[in-house]
Amino acid sequence: MTEAVAVSLTVNGARREGRCAPRKLLVDFLREDLGLTGTHVGCEHGICGACTILIDGEAARSCLMLAVQADGAEITTIEGLMQDGKLHPLQEAFRDHHGLQCGFCTPGMLLTALDLLRVNPDPSEADVREGLSAVLCRCTGYHGIVKAVRAAAPVLRGGS
Amino acid sequence: MKPPRFDYHAPRSVDQAVELLVRYGGDAKILAGGQSLMPMLNFRLTRPAALVDVNRIPALAYIREEDGTVAFGAMTRQRTIEFSPVVARRLPLLQEATRWVGHLPIRSRGTIGGSIAHADPSAEYPAVLTALQGEVVVQGPRGRRTLEPAALFETYLTTSLAPDELLIEVRLPAMAAGAGFAFEEFARRHGDFALAGIAAMIVRDGARCTTARLASAGAGPVPVRLRAAEEILERDGLGAAAIAAAAARAAELVDPDSDVHASADYRRHLTRVLTARALKRAVDRAR
Numbered sequence: 001m002t003e004a005v006a007v008s009l010t011v012n013g014a015r016r017e018g019r020c021a022p023r024k025l026l027v028d029f030l031r032e033d034l035g036l037t038g039t040h041v042g043c044e045h046g047i048c049g050a051c052t053i054l055i056d057g058e059a060a061r062s063c064l065m066l067a068v069q070a071d072g073a074e075i076t077t078i079e080g081l082m083q084d085g086k087l088h089p090l091q092e093a094f095r096d097h098h099g100l101q102c103g104f105c106t107p108g109m110l111l112t113a114l115d116l117l118r119v120n121p122d123p124s125e126a127d128v129r130e131g132l133s134a135v136l137c138r139c140t141g142y143h144g145i146v147k148a149v150r151a152a153a154p155v156l157r158g159g160s
Numbered sequence: 161m162k163p164p165r166f167d168y169h170a171p172r173s174v175d176q177a178v179e180l181l182v183r184y185g186g187d188a189k190i191l192a193g194g195q196s197l198m199p200m201l202n203f204r205l206t207r208p209a210a211l212v213d214v215n216r217i218p219a220l221a222y223i224r225e226e227d228g229t230v231a232f233g234a235m236t237r238q239r240t241i242e243f244s245p246v247v248a249r250r251l252p253l254l255q256e257a258t259r260w261v262g263h264l265p266i267r268s269r270g271t272i273g274g275s276i277a278h279a280d281p282s283a284e285y286p287a288v289l290t291a292l293q294g295e296v297v298v299q300g301p302r303g304r305r306t307l308e309p310a311a312l313f314e315t316y317l318t319t320s321l322a323p324d325e326l327l328i329e330v331r332l333p334a335m336a337a338g339a340g341f342a343f344e345e346f347a348r349r350h351g352d353f354a355l356a357g358i359a360a361m362i363v364r365d366g367a368r369c370t371t372a373r374l375a376s377a378g379a380g381p382v383p384v385r386l387r388a389a390e391e392i393l394e395r396d397g398l399g400a401a402a403i404a405a406a407a408a409r410a411a412e413l414v415d416p417d418s419d420v421h422a423s424a425d426y427r428r429h430l431t432r433v434l435t436a437r438a439l440k441r442a443v444d445r446a447r
Contacts, residue, residue, distance in 0.1 A: 046198070046199055046266060049265065134263030
């Protein structure tokens, strides 16, 4: 079997390095090796979306990638959204519109919504609902989540 | 769960990848976008001795337009296809079908070659390949060969590729300017596997239909080209009665199985309904 492999990547703007077995999932590498436990592990087969992160700017499931595949990549996790002690406008909107209850799906919801708003800066409610169907909320608090994303859209379009 | 142990290789060229496949003699799995293989590894439904990760082969990611054909490197991401101006112009049916593939975060990683080589009959790309009568190019130790969909898809999750062959390119004939098209699918939740789907393309000349292309997804072990339904349209035109007759014929041409998600009868019913819907939208769009 292949020995441990070196993984060197940029996470939230900082260079990070580690060594792990090739079978280690990216989400486990982020949590266990880099201590970034904000990215949650849910279903481990790409359905629930809790582990969604941005890889080179695009939302993707970190449970469906090996850590070694992210070597050289630029990654954004939930820990990277806050800037200079200030919540990201999308995080503000989730707070203002009751967009989270237990919080388990929230990191995946936020990064999925961020990608959605980059691709479609002015989404209809149907667009948001379709886009967010990529992440499951078991509190079923979708209404607040959809409201939050729609409220954040004009703020993000305004540029910040 | 977590994946079982495996040897990991990330070759930089197709030749190197094929050498590795030969070396492991059928006990290696090719890792493309990983959106189907990684869940199978996490569930330990598959335990290959090695993974050959083809994500580090830059020569496998491209979209090229050449002589009426659009060629896709096997590692072209579904997301790239979704937003490609060439695809929007030449293969709008493929673009529409792409939006049905999982969700955007899945399409960020998933690839056209991986989806087709995985050969899930409910998947969108195998149906589009079948409807448009495209072909795939595969490379193995004995060189390259080109396969049409009927020669590629054998049954559920099974193609005619040898274990030491790698799908390297997907070729789709560009759609005629003004062709009408639609991809319709039904799943209980958006992004789930389709219970049934239909890829449709028509070329019209006034009330006449000069070319009709129909293929089903999810209704049987392989995507099915619905030739006898196409013939009804090419003979009788694109009126409501012809569409209804073609849809009824489509439902007779598929051979779905029953499973926990839907009965065979229900899939057959969906095939008829979705064929009619797809054809109506395609006719409205055709110029």
